[in-house]
Amino acid sequence: MIRVVLPAHLRVLAQVDGEVQVQVGGEVTQRAVLDALEASYPVLRGTIRDQRSGERRAFVRFFACQQDLSHEPPDAPLPGPVCAGTEPYLIVGAMAGG
Amino acid sequence: MSNVRVLIGTRKGAFVLTADGKRENWDISGPHFPGWEIYHMKGSPADPDRLYASQSSGWFGQLIQRSDDGGASWAPVGNDFRYDGEPGTHQWYDGTPHPWEFARVWHLEPSLDDPDTVYAGVEDAGLFKTTDGGQSWRELPGLRTHRSGPSWQPGAGGMCLHTILLDRSAPGRMFAAISAAGAFRSDDDGGSWQPINQGLHSEGIPDPAAEVGHCVHRIAQHPDRPSVLYMQKHWDVMRSDDGGGSWHEVSGNLPTDFGFPIDVHAHEPDTVYVVPITSDSHHFPPEGKLRVYRSRTGGDDWEPLTTGLPQRDCYVNVLRDAMAVDSLDSCGVYFGTTGGQVYVSADAGGSWAPIVRDLPAVLSVEVQTRP
Numbered sequence: 001m002i003r004v005v006l007p008a009h010l011r012v013l014a015q016v017d018g019e020v021q022v023q024v025g026g027e028v029t030q031r032a033v034l035d036a037l038e039a040s041y042p043v044l045r046g047t048i049r050d051q052r053s054g055e056r057r058a059f060v061r062f063f064a065c066q067q068d069l070s071h072e073p074p075d076a077p078l079p080g081p082v083c084a085g086t087e088p089y090l091i092v093g094a095m096a097g098g
Numbered sequence: 099m100s101n102v103r104v105l106i107g108t109r110k111g112a113f114v115l116t117a118d119g120k121r122e123n124w125d126i127s128g129p130h131f132p133g134w135e136i137y138h139m140k141g142s143p144a145d146p147d148r149l150y151a152s153q154s155s156g157w158f159g160q161l162i163q164r165s166d167d168g169g170a171s172w173a174p175v176g177n178d179f180r181y182d183g184e185p186g187t188h189q190w191y192d193g194t195p196h197p198w199e200f201a202r203v204w205h206l207e208p209s210l211d212d213p214d215t216v217y218a219g220v221e222d223a224g225l226f227k228t229t230d231g232g233q234s235w236r237e238l239p240g241l242r243t244h245r246s247g248p249s250w251q252p253g254a255g256g257m258c259l260h261t262i263l264l265d266r267s268a269p270g271r272m273f274a275a276i277s278a279a280g281a282f283r284s285d286d287d288g289g290s291w292q293p294i295n296q297g298l299h300s301e302g303i304p305d306p307a308a309e310v311g312h313c314v315h316r317i318a319q320h321p322d323r324p325s326v327l328y329m330q331k332h333w334d335v336m337r338s339d340d341g342g343g344s345w346h347e348v349s350g351n352l353p354t355d356f357g358f359p360i361d362v363h364a365h366e367p368d369t370v371y372v373v374p375i376t377s378d379s380h381h382f383p384p385e386g387k388l389r390v391y392r393s394r395t396g397g398d399d400w401e402p403l404t405t406g407l408p409q410r411d412c413y414v415n416v417l418r419d420a421m422a423v424d425s426l427d428s429c430g431v432y433f434g435t436t437g438g439q440v441y442v443s444a445d446a447g448g449s450w451a452p453i454v455r456d457l458p459a460v461l462s463v464e465v466q467t468r469p
Contacts, residue, residue, distance in 0.1 A: 007157075007158075009133060009134070009155065009157070009158055010158065013158075013161070013174065043161075043174050045177070045178070046159050046160065046161075046177045046178065047158040047159055047161070048158070050159075051177075051178050051180070052180055052200075057157070057158065057159060059156055059157040060157060060158070093157045093158070094157065096156070096157070
């Protein structure tokens with residue numbers, strides 16, 4: 001299982017506390033994790049990625065294993081510890097807005 | 099005894115204010131959706147406990163919330179607002195073509211007779227419709243694809259479709275207003291549209307009398323006299339007596355004719371309310387005095403309403419969707435400010451009192467009158 005940490009506003013929206021876990025079939029990529037997340041929590045569609053383009057929203061960032069993955073290709077494999085479930089995949093609301 | 103429910107959208111959440119017909123003692127619930135911008139919230143005329151709210155944030159985009167119990171509980175519904183086909187371009191601030199990009203829902207206008215049907219006015223300007231209670235939305239592209247669309251340009255607040263009026267007297271007739279394109283009318287339930295800006299004069303555009311390009315801030319209509327429309331334009335308060343076919347200025351003796359909201363008394367079609375604001379570069383009331391102006395003659399002759407409103411050191415603004423009237427026998431008038439105050443007058447503007455003073459900046463005010 002892939003561990004995913006959501007920002008506070010999206011936890012409220014998805015009605016979850018703490019981390020969520022999603023099952024990903026095949027290679028574990030950002031796109032696969034986000035697809036699985038949105039399948040489990042349809043209310044999150046459009047809040048992380050633009051519904052039309054599928055691109056990351058401008059003020060959402062993706063972190064894992066102390067790395068900023070926000071600009072990585074969506075189909076690149078995620079770090080091994082994320083795939084193994086020992087480290088979470090972090091979806092973060094960017095520090096913006098003063 | 100009749101009562102009222104006031105729906106307040108703010109920069110940081112929604113609030114629901116309720117009172118009996120005296121409108122003196124208020125219950126306040128909220129914030130609902132704390133931390134999110136609530137551009138607009140409105141109830142269905144056909145089912146007053148069916149409410150819709152536009153919830154958005156710069157981080158996480160657009161959501162639509164629906165309540166089936168008068169705001170006690172809410173559930174998100176559909177938020178996929180895709181323009182019909184390839185959306186093309188409008189003019190950007192520098193005059194270059196810019197792709198139409200959905201930003202947010204500014205205004206939700208529920209159908210007069212079906213709780214599941216709602217129109218949504220969005221930025222970049224477009225009109226959407228749901229017929230399944232908000233689960234899915236489809237664009238009515240006739241407005242955005244009007245031949246003038248590629249020349250529309252955003253105002254300072256974005257290119258927003260902010261006003262939707264449904265005409266009770268003529269099925270299929272509706273009005274929309276866009277900053278900074280102007281006012282438009284449809285007679286086929288939003289299928290096709292025509293600009294209705296004849297008579298508007300805007301010094302800030304190259305051709306002051308152009309067919310489109312006017313920064314219309316708000317239009318209002320009384321259901322008993324649907325051919326008469328009132329408009330608060332960027333500058334100028336305007337009136338049309340022929341359903342928008344032509345407009346004439348009724349700013350009269352206002353201290354300034356810049357402002358945002360305009361509304362009509364529930365029982366007196368000639369009684370109109372505006373909130374004059376100093377200028378487009380000074381978004382606060384003249385002389386630091388918060389004054390609603392009322393005309394009982396359909397414009398031109400205006401009186402200041404000041405009792406209970408701050409008459410010194412007041413530098414708030416009142417935004418375009420932040421005024422509403424109830425339909426109790428003694429018409430109530432409500433408005434919210436960017437300073438977080440919501441004021442009520444239970445006597446048609448004669449005197450005012452704050453319902454609440456310290457909300458986040460108020461974006462919208464709607465009121466429901468309940469038997």
